[in-house]
Amino acid sequence: TQLLEQSPQFLSIQEGENLTVYCNSSSVFSSLQWYRQEPGEGPVLLVTVVTGGEVKKLKRLTFQFGDARKDSSLHITAAQPGDTGLYLCAGARNQGGKLIFGQGTELSVKP
Amino acid sequence: KAGVTQTPRYLIKTRGQQVTLSCSPISGHRSVSWYQQTPGQGLQFLFEYFSETQRNKGNFPGRFSGRQFSNSRSEMNVSTLELGDSALYLCASSGGLAGSYNEQFFGPGTRLTVL
Numbered sequence: 001t002q003l004l005e006q007s008p009q010f011l012s013i014q015e016g017e018n019l020t021v022y023c024n025s026s027s028v029f030s031s032l033q034w035y036r037q038e039p040g041e042g043p044v045l046l047v048t049v050v051t052g053g054e055v056k057k058l059k060r061l062t063f064q065f066g067d068a069r070k071d072s073s074l075h076i077t078a079a080q081p082g083d084t085g086l087y088l089c090a091g092a093r094n095q096g097g098k099l100i101f102g103q104g105t106e107l108s109v110k111p
Numbered sequence: 112k113a114g115v116t117q118t119p120r121y122l123i124k125t126r127g128q129q130v131t132l133s134c135s136p137i138s139g140h141r142s143v144s145w146y147q148q149t150p151g152q153g154l155q156f157l158f159e160y161f162s163e164t165q166r167n168k169g170n171f172p173g174r175f176s177g178r179q180f181s182n183s184r185s186e187m188n189v190s191t192l193e194l195g196d197s198a199l200y201l202c203a204s205s206g207g208l209a210g211s212y213n214e215q216f217f218g219p220g221t222r223l224t225v226l
Contacts, residue, residue, distance in 0.1 A: 031213060042115070042201050042217030043154075088154065092213035098144070098167040099215060101154040 003027055004091055006102030013079055014110055021074045021105045023089035030092055032065055032072045033099070037086040079109045113138065115204050115218035123224045129190040132221045136183050136204030142166070143185040144215060145177060148199040160185055189223075197225045 005024045013019055023032070031050040035043035047056050049065035049072060056063045060083075062075040072089055086106050090099040116135045124130050136143050144167075145157040156169040160179035177187045183204075189196055199222050203215035 033214060035217075040219070042203075042219050043215075045214055045216065048214050090154075090215075098156050098159055098169070099146075099213060100156070101146075103153045 003100050004089060004102040006089055006105055008105060009103060010106045010108075012108045012110065015080055016078050017109075019076050019079060019107070021087055021089075021107075022071070023073065023102050024071045025091065026070065027091070027093070028069050029100075030069075030094065032069070033090045033092070034063055034072070034074055035088040035090060037088060037104075043086075043088055076107075079107075081109045081111050083107060084109050115202060115216055117200075117202050117218040117221050119221060120219065121222045121224075123226060124192050125226050126192055126194060128192050129188065130192060130223060132187045132189075132200055132202075132223075134185045134187070134202030134204075134218060136185070136202075137216055140204035140206055140216075141183055142205045143179055143183065144203045144205070145185070145187050146201045146203065147171070148201055148220070149197075154201070157187070192225045194225050197223060199223075 003025055007022050031048055033048045034046045036046055037043040047063045049063055052067045052069045054065045060077045064073050086104045088104045089102040092099055118133045142161045144159040146154050148154045157171055158165055158177050159167040163179045174190045179185045199220045201217050201220045203217045205215050
């Protein structure tokens with residue numbers, strides 16, 4: 001059972017375009033994290049959101065946590081080739097290291 | 112501060128063998144979690160150790176086991192390897208303390224290939 005549905009799975013866009021990645025669940029999470037992973041490497045933490053309705057910005061990346069803490073989105077403005085990678089959302093339900101990951105969004109930004 | 116290190120980075124084994132993977136967490140971190148990443152299943156949680164005790168466990172068979180030492184370093188063992196165990200095994204560390212948000216810092220992974 002996939003508790004976190006991430007969409008789209010694949011995204012290929014041109015440099016300068018905007019995009020949004022969605023992460024949805026029927027379950028409530030105490031926090032939700034977004035990671036970016038490059039080939040041959042481990043995921044790198046981008047942001048953690050913990051409060052329903054919270055919005056966080058990281059340069060051209062905007063992260064939002066749904067009011068009910070069941071869903072989240074990542075919006076990238078004016079994408080650049082350096083944004084290429086696998087974007088993963090992960091939810092935590094309680095204390096401890098268990099994270100539930102979405103399937104990931106493979107983003108390719110072409111110059 | 113040094114990041115999470117994993118050894119070895121690459122490993123090739125044959126079916127039926129066993130393998131041990133090692134992980135050194137970020138200094139001061141007491142929680143170590145292990146994940147399996149495959150193209151079909153994505154990232155799946157194996158188990159978490161905190162202060163040498165298993166605190167959380169995923170839905171993997173008993174062939175997958177782990178342990179944590181007093182210096183927080185952790186090892187993961189897979190016995191009787193199967194072809195389907197071929198994957199990237201990721202270790203992640205966190206402070207693991209109450210009130211934290213489970214932010215995980217991942218190592219580069221060990222790529223295991225089972226032939």
